Amino acid sequence: MSAKKEKPIDLKNLEPDEKVKYEIAEELGLLDKVMAEGWRSLSSKETGRIGGLITKRKRKS
Known part of the structure; x- marks a missing residue:
């Protein structure tokens, strides 16, 4: 497998x-x-937090 x-x-x-x-x-x-x-270095918890905040901001705008 080659490194990207x-x-x-x-x-x-x-x-x-x-x-x-x-x-x-x-x-x-x-x-x-x-x-x-x-x-990819982020944990699933960190990634989920970012995703949740993105969704929250999109709803506001």
């Missing part, structure tokens, strides 16, 4: 949905972990 090369993330040029995801990760103190190790 990921391009560096440019936080200033993200799609609106992606931007919200990164903003929430930052608010929860997980952004450094995501930037260093990727989204």
Whole structure:
């Protein structure tokens, strides 16, 4: 199995949905972990928390 090369993330040029995801990760103190190790490094609890907050924000707008 080959390792997938990921391009560096440019936080200033993200799609609106992606931007919200990164903003929430930052608010929860997980952004450094995501930037260093990727989204797969998060636990299911952390991922669920981010997903829940995204859903909550989408309902508000």
